Amino acid sequence: MSYHGKILRINLETKEIKTEELSKDLARMYIGGRGMGTKIFYDEVDAKVDALSPENKLIFATGALTATTAPTGGRYMVVTKSPLTSSIASSNSGGFFGHKLKSTGYDVLIFEKKAKKACYLYLDEEKAELRDATHLWGKDGHETTDILMEEVGEKTAKVACIGPAGENLSLISGIMNDKNRAAGRSGVGAVMGSKMLKAIVVSGRKKTLIDDKEAFKTAVKQRVKILKENGITGQGLPALGTKVLDNILNSIGAYPTRNFQKSQFEFVDEVSGEALVEKGYLVKNVACYACPIACGRLIELPQGKKGEGPEYEAGWSFGALCEVHDLNTITQANFLCNELGLDSISAGVTIATAMELYDRGYIKKEELEKGPELKFGNAEAILYYIKKMGQNQGIGKKLALGSYRLAESYGHPEYSMTVKKMEIPAYDPRGIQGHGLGYATNNRGGCHVRCYMISPEVLGAPEKLDPQELKDKPEWVKTLQDLTAVIDSSGLCLFTSFALGAPDYTELLNKATGFNYSVEEIMLTGERIWNLERQFNLKAGLTAADDTLPKRLLEDPIPAGPNKGHVHRLGELLPHYYEIRGWSKDGIPTNEKLKELSLL
Amino acid sequence: MKIQVKLFATLRLKLGVAGIEIEIDNPVTIMELLKLSSKKLKFDIIPELIEDGKIMVGTILLINGKNIFHAQKLETMITRECEVSVFPPAGGG
Numbered sequence: 001m002s003y004h005g006k007i008l009r010i011n012l013e014t015k016e017i018k019t020e021e022l023s024k025d026l027a028r029m030y031i032g033g034r035g036m037g038t039k040i041f042y043d044e045v046d047a048k049v050d051a052l053s054p055e056n057k058l059i060f061a062t063g064a065l066t067a068t069t070a071p072t073g074g075r076y077m078v079v080t081k082s083p084l085t086s087s088i089a090s091s092n093s094g095g096f097f098g099h100k101l102k103s104t105g106y107d108v109l110i111f112e113k114k115a116k117k118a119c120y121l122y123l124d125e126e127k128a129e130l131r132d133a134t135h136l137w138g139k140d141g142h143e144t145t146d147i148l149m150e151e152v153g154e155k156t157a158k159v160a161c162i163g164p165a166g167e168n169l170s171l172i173s174g175i176m177n178d179k180n181r182a183a184g185r186s187g188v189g190a191v192m193g194s195k196m197l198k199a200i201v202v203s204g205r206k207k208t209l210i211d212d213k214e215a216f217k218t219a220v221k222q223r224v225k226i227l228k229e230n231g232i233t234g235q236g237l238p239a240l241g242t243k244v245l246d247n248i249l250n251s252i253g254a255y256p257t258r259n260f261q262k263s264q265f266e267f268v269d270e271v272s273g274e275a276l277v278e279k280g281y282l283v284k285n286v287a288c289y290a291c292p293i294a295c296g297r298l299i300e301l302p303q304g305k306k307g308e309g310p311e312y313e314a315g316w317s318f319g320a321l322c323e324v325h326d327l328n329t330i331t332q333a334n335f336l337c338n339e340l341g342l343d344s345i346s347a348g349v350t351i352a353t354a355m356e357l358y359d360r361g362y363i364k365k366e367e368l369e370k371g372p373e374l375k376f377g378n379a380e381a382i383l384y385y386i387k388k389m390g391q392n393q394g395i396g397k398k399l400a401l402g403s404y405r406l407a408e409s410y411g412h413p414e415y416s417m418t419v420k421k422m423e424i425p426a427y428d429p430r431g432i433q434g435h436g437l438g439y440a441t442n443n444r445g446g447c448h449v450r451c452y453m454i455s456p457e458v459l460g461a462p463e464k465l466d467p468q469e470l471k472d473k474p475e476w477v478k479t480l481q482d483l484t485a486v487i488d489s490s491g492l493c494l495f496t497s498f499a500l501g502a503p504d505y506t507e508l509l510n511k512a513t514g515f516n517y518s519v520e521e522i523m524l525t526g527e528r529i530w531n532l533e534r535q536f537n538l539k540a541g542l543t544a545a546d547d548t549l550p551k552r553l554l555e556d557p558i559p560a561g562p563n564k565g566h567v568h569r570l571g572e573l574l575p576h577y578y579e580i581r582g583w584s585k586d587g588i589p590t591n592e593k594l595k596e597l598s599l600l
Numbered sequence: 601m602k603i604q605v606k607l608f609a610t611l612r613l614k615l616g617v618a619g620i621e622i623e624i625d626n627p628v629t630i631m632e633l634l635k636l637s638s639k640k641l642k643f644d645i646i647p648e649l650i651e652d653g654k655i656m657v658g659t660i661l662l663i664n665g666k667n668i669f670h671a672q673k674l675e676t677m678i679t680r681e682c683e684v685s686v687f688p689p690a691g692g693g
């Protein structure tokens with residue numbers, strides 16, 4: 001079985017650390033990662049808890065295929081209640097930390113309460129210790145990682161930590177691992193900061209046991225071959241990374257520009273993935289643990305600064321959305337977010353919101369305290385205000401709370417491009433209807449990776465759907481949401497789904513766990529996870545009214561380009577989505593549905 | 601009439617050109633346009649985009665931003681001056 005069967009529970013207040021058994025039934029019902037983390041969290045934490053109080057818990061959960069040879073099997077999931085959205089937060093990350101975490105012999109870590117002073121957890125196969133981190137408090141993520149690596153003196157150890165943004169309880173702060181990989185979204189960094197937990201260092205060599213070794217090996221080999229032969233995962237992503245999307249989304253007129261006031265950016269050629277290569281910034285592509293795709297970018301700027309990224313979303317949020325076309329600045333902005341521990345999507349969207357508020361005269365010049373003007377297109381402002389945001393200084397204090405609270409504080413939440421108060425990523429829903437439904441119904445708010453409808457609606461995988469057509473979209477959205485819950489629970493990367501489908505994941509899981517799921521059972525498991533998250537959100541006080549999009553996207557037609565005249569037609573999609581989900585008209589799962597999913 | 605053919609992603613990097621202009625007298629299908637483009641580029645771009653006569657999964661061909669997949673696919677006619685965007689299988693974010 002590809003689980004170690006162990007949970008580590010860490011009480012940060014009393015410093016008590018104990019090992020508990022992971023139940024096999026729980027594993028079978030929820031797979032691991034996102035599913036298992038959510039179930040544990042749901043059972044243990046009152047949904048009404050204040051997300052930044054000691055009563056909130058912070059869970060790190062590895063997947064059933066984490067630390068196996070399954071392609072991309074290196075991921076972990078952070079599950080907690082989000083201080084940004086008040087909904088369930090689960091934030092996923094790659095790199096090498098997840099692999100090492102599981103190699104300590106634990107599947108799940110549960111952090112409870114709040115430490116009296118800054119600390120970090122050191123964990124290996126033999127020991128689990130809470131150690132003092134007062135010397136690290138205030139340090140950025142890169143410095144913290146370097147100091148800890150030196151301190152523990154083990155070359156193969158891996159570090160996950162928060163930067164100043166998380167310490168300062170920025171609601172858009174993430175948890176960084178391997179320096180540049182992020183469990184970025186939902187403000188999980190602030191939860192870690194509220195617990196005074198600066199970092200987790202993991203080291204270990206414990207092998208993950210596989211149920212049927214030979215069959216698993218064959219199954220892995222076949223899937224790696226599929227990924228290598230697929231145009232998207234075998235050529236496109238390795239060559240250009242996620243930034244290949246800039247030109248695609250811009251050409252079809254769904255590339256949000258100027259805080260979603262436009263959907264095409266005239267300077268796209270200066271900031272695209274192609275430009276990153278042509279300008280000579282790209283050193284090489286880099287891969288996470290066991291990944292044959294290698295979509296990561298190692299970048300060196302002409303002034304000598306090195307780092308990773310920007311990914312498509314970060315490049316866009318600081319670029320087109322703020323109408324900034326200096327790729328060097330955009331890249332630096334991404335580096336800065338990684339160091340400060342800020343969610344680079346939310347940070348960019350929040351600055352774009354601030355630019356619109358400034359443009360409309362709501363943010364006054366005096367408030368900027370002689371800082372650069374918050375004008376669209378002002379590259380200098382980007383770096384300046386990211387620093388302010390991360391350090392919680394001046395107007396940065398308001399920015400650090402995210403786009404929604406910023407716009408609301410000026411009495412104009414309508415300028416915030418968020419769903420459930422989380423910043424929407426780089427695809428204009430008015431040009432891609434199914435993807436918009438995915439945003440509106442997302443359990444963690446404005447996010448693209450719980451239901452990547454871009455794959456069928458734009459890229460044509462597994463088949464090409466018309467992005468403006470409404471027919472069958474609720475069905476597609478439901479299927480992708482459920483399937484993604486499975487992938488996230490397995491510990492694999494969502495990008496594998498450009499080439500792999502439910503039968504592939506089922507086979508990999510079966511050979512590793514010995515559970516012998518049918519494909520239907522696996523999809524039902526994904527649905528169970530989705531509904532459990534929904535149940536948590538309803539208990540937390542969210543309602544169907546939160547399944548919506550910003551007014552601008554529902555009412556203001558795209559002004560020009562291929563999607564000219566279109567709005568998002570959520571009202572025509574949502575009732576049918578609720579219906580096929582087996583939910584009431586008010587978006588509440590019916591008892592019948594809950595019984596079917598063994599949630600009642 | 602003049603057709604602007606824009607190349608992206610691996611095609612742009614491989615060929616080192618962002619786009620070319622094709623001059624046609626009569627309407628052509630997109631397939632014919634790709635052949636004319638290959639001739640002008642002295643590089644056959646078709647195997648990068650099309651397999652067994654079908655648009656490869658991930659390939660995107662647009663006429664003024666509209667995907668030809670939702671028109672007549674490779675038989676879609678080009679009848680007016682326009683911009684054609686050519687993306688070989690790309691990727692996601």
Ligand code: SF4
Pocket residue numbers: 072094095286287288289291292293294295296493494495496
């Ligand atoms: S596809 Fe990219 S993000 Fe996913 S595991 Fe591979 S390198 Fe990491």
